Amino acid sequence: MSRIVDWAKRHPQLLAWAVLAAGMVAILVWEARDVGLLPGQWVALIVATVLVAGACVWIIGWE
Numbered sequence: 001m002s003r004i005v006d007w008a009k010r011h012p013q014l015l016a017w018a019v020l021a022a023g024m025v026a027i028l029v030w031e032a033r034d035v036g037l038l039p040g041q042w043v044a045l046i047v048a049t050v051l052v053a054g055a056c057v058w059i060i061g062w063e
Contacts, residue, residue: 013058013061016060020056021053024050025050028049
């Protein structure tokens with residue numbers, strides 16, 4: 001467990017990216033569950049969502 005905490009302290013932006021991406025993907029899946037998307041469309045939306053989360057964390061880290 002201490003290795004995870006040490007890693008999180010060394011890489012706070014990666015941790016923020018992972019947490020934000022997980023939350024955004026969860027919201028995406030919940031809201032689009034009844035839309036009838038094809039598997040390829042799901043993959044594209046999830047990849048785009050993860051990239052947007054990374055961009056958000058990167059921009060916030062500019063300070």
